[in-house]
Amino acid sequence: MQTMVETRNLRKTYNRPDGSTIEAVKGVNLEIRQGEIFSLLGPNGAGKTTTISMISGLVEPTEGDATIGGHSITAEPMAAKRLMGFVPQEIALYPELSARQNLAFFGRMYGLGGKALNRRVDELLEFVDLADRQNDRIDTFSGGMKRRINLVAGLLNSPPLIYMDEPTVGIDPQSRRRILDTVKLLRDEQDMTVLYTTHLMEEAQELSDRVAIIDHGEIIAMGTQDELTQQVGEEDRLEFTIGEQEIAETLFERIQQKTPGVTRVLYNPTEQLSDDSSESVPALMTVFAKRGRTALPQILQELDSAGVEIQSVTVREPDLEAVFLALTGRALRD
Ligand SMILES: Nc1ncnc2c1ncn2[C@@H]1O[C@H](COP(=O)(O)OP(=O)(O)O)[C@@H](O)[C@H]1O
Ligand SMILES: [Mg+2]
Structure with missing residues (x-):
């Protein structure tokens, strides 16, 4: 299988206001394959957000590099970022615009227009089962519905890779269920690669083709769930x-x-x-x-x-x- 993301010795040292430093990520090596759901699983403060932020080019590594589809995020950030969709944890939609207008807006930001844009918006509204509400203003949507629109807003340009940073934190069980199902559909129906972070074992267990367990900024285990559990005996x-x-x-x-x-x-x-x-x-x-x-x-x-x-x-x-x-x-x- 082809490699979608590869990181080599990714490190991040943050400077604290008091002059001290913290090594948030201490040399992470990951390989994420095309078409898989890959989870980064670890407790709060383990370094998940920092790792994913370096891979996506939001945070500059102190050391090391990541490639997306072969493009270095530090040397060719534009080419690398074009391959990635991102689902922010916070809702980033315009409340006074309709669902359709919101998606069209994000599509134009990616340079889409005309029929191609319309078709993609139709497809995504269908995908999250909200076609019948497309002309309603976002501020009339439930929290779970907003999350679904928010999720596909990152997919307008059909990127092969999407990353999601703890997308189910603080939401009700029903919306959570939908998100998890949607993540699986992204892989199964849209042929996407998903990089997913969570501190919840159950989520990693349900979703992942492969998992990396991160603790104190270090990957302490990586593999399929079977490979990992076999490490600790059967x-x-x-x-x-x-x-x-x-x-x-x-x-x-x-x-x-x-x-x-x-x-x-x-x-x-x-x-x-x-x-x-x-x-x-x-x-x-x-x-x-x-x-x-x-x-x-x-x-x-x-x-x-x-x-x-x-x-x-x-x-x-x-x-x-x-x-x-x-x-x-x-x-x-x-
Ligand atoms: N901008 C920052 N400045 C200083 N320290 C940070 C910053 N971002 C994260 N950290 C610290 O780095 C460590 C890893 O954080 P983070 O990557 O957010 O972990 P996780 O997402 O797994 O909860 C934590 O100790 C956190 O306090
Ligand atoms: Mg985090």
Whole structure:
């Protein structure tokens, strides 16, 4: 597959007002392939916006370079930027103009006009399912609808690459759903390459063909989701919640020794939430197992014959959260 974006040793050091410096991005090397959704996943402050801003030519690298379709963003910024559409986090539309007028305006900025412009505006309105509202003023649109128009405003010139910096932050679940679906359609129906940043594992997991995990300005892992999860082992996590009940330690030992694939059993007993409350969190037994689903029936049988009452069972396959945890010792959300 062809390379769409390549970065080489991208670095950014910011000067703070007090004279100190901060290394926001510390030598990032990425390769983004044509036609894929590539996510940059990392906690707040990891360096996602800085990285994407250097790739798109908004921020000048302290060191290193990025190429877009072979064009250097530092040496040939015009040629490189022509290949990129951008979706800003804030809505950048004219409230008193209609949806159609807004898109036509952005199209003219890209040098489009006449029939070609009209056709492209029709196509994009259709694409975000807002053709029937095209002549209504933007200030009559819901937040989610504005976001959809905002999204395609960056696509008037049909760029092969679009980048989106945390486009779902602070929006309602329904609009978020639409954005995620639209991102997939951009790849599947418009043959676009998407560079997407997020701090949410679920989003990266749902969207990405490949993911780079960034932490403290450094890429700590990169690959397909399978490649990344294999790095941390292939064990599933089986979580059993158990009612208030005394359980003999020997049960856990028996499960660990007798069930094929099981490597470890952890037990967190029932916990009283506070002294003066009767509320409590249920006990949680976590079993680490290769091929967790295969091991499950036998574990359930062991629990049953010991008279243990199970409230719920969840099988968690290795996920990006587990990768981040394994590499940094921290949860993504922290
Ligand atoms: N213009 C700036 N001046 C100084 N420090 C900055 C600037 N922009 C970002 N930073 C710092 O660089 C680090 C990375 O920020 P950023 O790229 O915005 O991370 P993310 O998008 O992953 O949340 C943070 O510590 C942030 O405070
Ligand atoms: Mg950011």
